[in-house]
Amino acid sequence: MTNNEAQALWQGQSTEKITMTPQDIRNRIERLARKARRQSYGGYTVCLLVVISCFWWLTLFDDRLQQIGSLLTIAGIAFMAWQIRSNLRGQSWAGGSAASLGKTSAVDFHRRQLTRQRDFHRGRRFWLRMLLFVPGPVLFLIGFAEAHPEVARTIRIVAVVFALELIAAVPLNLRLASRYQRQLDEIDRFERDK
Amino acid sequence: MIAGRSRQDELYEEATAAHGPALERLARSYELDADKRRDLLQEIHLALWRSFEGFDGDCSLRTWIYRVAQNVAASHVIRHQRQRLRPHVSLDDIAEMASSADGEAAAGRQESIEQLYALIASLNPVEHQVIVLYLEGFDAAAIGEVIGISSGNVATRIHRIKRILADRFERGGRQ
Secondary structure, three states, X not given: OOHHHHHHHHHOOOOOOOXXXXXXXXXXXXXXXXXXXXXXXXXXXXXXXXXXXXXHXXXXXXXXXXXXXXXXXHHHHHHHHHHHHHHHHHHOHHHOOHHHHHHOOHHHHHHHHHHHHHHHHOHHHHHHHHHHHOHHHHHHHHHHHHHOHHHHHHHHHHHHHHHHHHHHHHHHHHHHHHHHHHHHHHHHHHHHOO | OHHHHHHHHHHHHHHHHHHHHHHHHHHHHHOOOXXXXXXXXXXXXXXXXHHHHHOOOOOOHHHHHHHHHHHHHHHHHHHOHHHOOOOOEOHHHHXXXXXXXXXXXXXXXXXXXXXXXXXXXXXXXXXXXXXXXXXXXXXXXXXXXXXXXXXXXXXXXXXXXXXXXXXXXXXXXXX
């Protein structure tokens, strides 16, 4: 088979034609916007319920360390949720202007997406997420162990599990980051290679 | 505002009339699962229509359409990357595999097309874009404009693609 035949074979495939009129598209965008609004309201409601529950939870503890630990945990989770949300938005073209899709070359666009992913899993953003997430549970556990010495053994087990989870998260994230980095290197090589 | 809208609609209709089937082939090259492919294709159409609001004629309509489509598809690939089990390979790796493999016959048109898709799906993202545009009949300069690399670089890749296609399908055809 010659290359022209390969092109003819490719272009001659039967395609399942998708027919969308501009009006269909407007309706669909409208539906998507409504769905996004509903999801946002749902998310805000859940956040509100979580915050209310957390403050109620705070009133259960007299111990200062447990209270500070709980507040820091809430702050850490909120920060993590915000980072994940902004990362998801960045992954989608809908997060930026649609016109930029036509103005950006495929290589630049791909590089930008991969860089965003890589930085989510390593570097400042990743360590900041970890740093903000750790102190809350640690303080809470110390406070809890001090207030309830009779369950100190259980607390130690919980602390070890928490530490193991954190330790496991580091190589997992770094592995993902290096996978994105490899793809970025591939793009660089591609641009250099002639 | 109304004039802007109608221009946007006109451009979209022109784009889908001229490149609708090619956009479907492009989506198929990125997503083999039929349901996800339909979603991807709809996402491309939506992005295309929205993008025309900002089309300023700095590049040709065709370049614009394929940049939008390739960029939406790239987002789709990155979103689903964690589900991907097999790593990407380069054109050089494929050339090696083709010359060392015992060669499966590409008997019949459908089988050849499937083989083509398997080849494309295994490539790294940029080479994936090059081969799809090449198969759509773009020349090196036009591919370079969509992808954002020099036409010399594209020409080198096309040369390798041609060799791989000739080798793979010629051997398949002989068996």
